[in-house]
Amino acid sequence: xRMLHTSDWHLGRSLHGVDLLDHQAAYLDHVVDVVRxxxxxxxxxxxxxxxxxxxxxxxxxxxxxxxxxLAELTTVVLTSGNHDSATRLGFGAALMRERxxxxxxxxxxxxxxxxxxxxxxxxxxxxxxxLDPDTVRSQLAEPGAPVLARSHEAVTAAAMxxxxxxxxxxxxxxxxxxxxxxxAFVVGGVASESERDIRVGGVDHVPSxxxxxxxxxALGHLHGPQxxxxxxxxxxxxxxxxxxxxxxxxxxxxSSVLVELSGEQVRTELVAAPVPRRLAD
Numbered sequence: 001x002r003m004l005h006t007s008d009w010h011l012g013r014s015l016h017g018v019d020l021l022d023h024q025a026a027y028l029d030h031v032v033d034v035v036r037x038x039x040x041x042x043x044x045x046x047x048x049x050x051x052x053x054x055x056x057x058x059x060x061x062x063x064x065x066x067x068x069x070l071a072e073l074t075t076v077v078l079t080s081g082n083h084d085s086a087t088r089l090g091f092g093a094a095l096m097r098e099r100x101x102x103x104x105x106x107x108x109x110x111x112x113x114x115x116x117x118x119x120x121x122x123x124x125x126x127x128x129x130x131l132d133p134d135t136v137r138s139q140l141a142e143p144g145a146p147v148l149a150r151s152h153e154a155v156t157a158a159a160m161x162x163x164x165x166x167x168x169x170x171x172x173x174x175x176x177x178x179x180x181x182x183x184a185f186v187v188g189g190v191a192s193e194s195e196r197d198i199r200v201g202g203v204d205h206v207p208s209x210x211x212x213x214x215x216x217x218a219l220g221h222l223h224g225p226q227x228x229x230x231x232x233x234x235x236x237x238x239x240x241x242x243x244x245x246x247x248x249x250x251x252x253x254x255s256s257v258l259v260e261l262s263g264e265q266v267r268t269e270l271v272a273a274p275v276p277r278r279l280a281d
Contacts, residue, residue, distance in 0.1 A: 008220055045079065046079060086105065112125055131184070157210045186207075186217075209230070
């Protein structure tokens with residue numbers, strides 16, 4: 001089972017007054033080529049698909065055309081990030097092709113996208129939208145229980161409890177691999193200057209153990225590609241953004257992550273992204 005992990009496209013963004021849409025289009029052409037060449041079973045996009053809540057028309061068109069191309073080749077799972085409007089990104093999700101899955105709502109975050117390869121193996125992809133504590137802590141509280149604490153750790157832990165409950169209910173059946181897609185600042189990650197501050201009450205971090213219990217955590221939000229040390233049995237990685245969005249990123253090797261889940265092993269390989277224009281001081 002092969003999966004391509006990417007995030008933080010920020011479609012519609014500019015850098016010091018320079019429109020980056022052509023560069024972003026070149027990256028998305030590259031993604032389509034990688035999916036075709038590597039015979040990828042699923043693509044996951046871990047949030048911040050757009051750069052702002054109301055994206056420019058050109059960015060919406062680019063996303064629409066890219067999803068149509070990818071859907072001819074593979075299954076795509078997109079989640080909303082803190083830059084996206086979950087409502088706008090998720091509009092029309094029920095009308096999308098079966099191979100384009102948008103995960104932008106708390107309701108149903110414990111219902112995975114089931115991806116089956118040519119050999120009949122199944123991958124369960126749980127897409128968590130960006131969980132803003134002020135917005136979702138009531139929704140994620142158990143019925144009759146107090147509202148959750150106003151923290152990213154509390155709401156992410158509640159979401160993952162639902163995911164692990166679904167996995168436990170499936171125990172005893174055929175062995176499946178599981179992936180959670182999350183847009184969060186996980187402890188151990190290294191930030192850049194271009195990420196929007198998501199602190200609530202001065203705290204923005206989620207301990208890595210909160211995201212345990214799955215085979216792979218596909219992380220978004222931090223723009224540098226990096227591995228995060230997680231609990232035993234769970235591989236955690238940020239794919240990083242496909243382009244540099246600040247001069248603090250000029251030494252990053254921008255990439256996507258090709259993930260292979262085979263047997264009991266999870267192997268990852270960075271696939272370098274095209275660099276249309278390098279940053280220099």
